[in-house]
Amino acid sequence: MTPLISALQLQEQLADVLLIDCRHDLANPEAGRLAYAEGHLPGAYFLHLDDDLSGLKTGANGRHPLPDPQVLADKLADMGMSRSRRVVAYDAQGGMYAARLWWLLRWLGHDHVQVLDGGMAAWQGALVKDLPKPVVAEFVAELRPALMVGVEEVLANIKLPIFTVVDARSPSRFMGEGETMDPVGGHIPGAINRFFQNNLQEDGRFKSAEVLKAEWQQRLAGFDASHTVQQCGSGVTACHNLLALEVAGLSGARLYAGSWSEWCADAARPVA
Template identity: 50%
Template sequence: MTHHTLIRADTLLERLRHGTPTVLLDCGFDLFDPAAGERAYAAGHLPGAHYLHLERDLSGPTRDAAGRFRGRHPLPARDAWAALVARLGIAPGVQVVAYDAQGGPCAARAWWLLRWIGHDAAAVLDGGVAAWQAAGGTLTTAAPGRLDAAPYPARADAMPLVDAAALQARLGRVCLLDARAGERFRGEVEPLDAAAGHVPGALHRFFMDNLRPDGRFKDAATLRAELLPLVGAAAPADVVHMCGSGVTACHNLLALAHAGLGTGALYPGSWSEWSSDPARALARDGAAPGAGASS
């Protein structure tokens, strides 16, 4: 069976016990301590898992060839990502399972990137490392071998994207969901980016609201009931997802897909890119939209 959104820990255990081809990706990361994920991986990871670093592997350069800021975690070059996928032994049809220990945001980023190049046999381990251990799974410190596959076939982008200019032109005509924590969305604090607030007209859906208290995703029916009032009757292409830097937005995209509501478009630059230009409008709760200012 192929898994396209989430996979339970006990199901993954059974796959591995039966030797069903599966590539595991450990995506643990901490924004405030970028080496923490690698340290945790070295201390113990799922058997056979490869480590992918958010900034080295799941992101590209923060500036384009002209020196323009693209956000804190822009997408990697598509060809470079496809080449890395092949080096990990991922070929079309091979099941990939991504996980982390932070509630799934970086695992969801890996899931989205795989779907972006047309690899739909990709899922996130529901509940991450904690769920794996609770199901009886063990951790190892052994490094996996590389099983290079043939170059991943070039395909058209399978997941839609929106850049800052396109979003600016479509404001008021798209459903824009922001995955950041409430205090950042409201503009009460901004620990990472140039200005506090949100894009005018954006709606708030904190990515952690997709999870139950035990760290597993809410069931599909519950997610659908919570997300449907936000997206309404909008076509998936008219639902744009953003966050601070295009990472936790993927968590909402995953939840939307798991709920059977399609996917929607990702704005990769997200608030980090948007707020870097003081000419772009911003809004704060209780305040009228205005020009962004450095914090």
């Protein structure tokens, strides 16, 4: 299954998928929920980045820690999720939030998941305000811990490099300039930068697999993508880079879910 689905393909297959609206705005956390109420794709459910796609914050585990896997699995089951059900996630932000759900489902052991390429802007069909009628199913998480690394592994990697850390934040935030989201500016020592927005064309759709592969291989400068760990500010847009790598056919990269917001919460960790 390709990681992306076009709006035309989705329109033809709408009855066969579990559709999930992931729209969000970091500056206005209720914006996605309000937008969903105003109109969403037919049959779509809504999952909120903070409430559903993230777990409890402790002040030391980042701004968007991973959710409890079984809690998320139960929410999905209440929407009709099963092992055989195909999921399509969409947003209105170039896939930056839909990609989070895409990665989370793979982490839960479910590969039948795609992201709507171009999101809401690409959709040419009708929008509805009706809430879908859930058909409760059974979905049990089969966790894949190998898809991620923890903060201690990233810390150890600085002294004895095994993988390359790739930061998905903007170049200015990577350089510690104009940091507004986190209390400390800068990046993890040894990390390189690939802004997640560079995965997209001007129309908000992903670049072709060939272009993405060429750009990523140039950026990695000989490093294998499977030897990379993707991070960002809080583990959200890093998933966009992971999705882009899958589109490019460069599989095997892992996620540092805590990302910069977890890293900089401890003053003892080095900053570049």
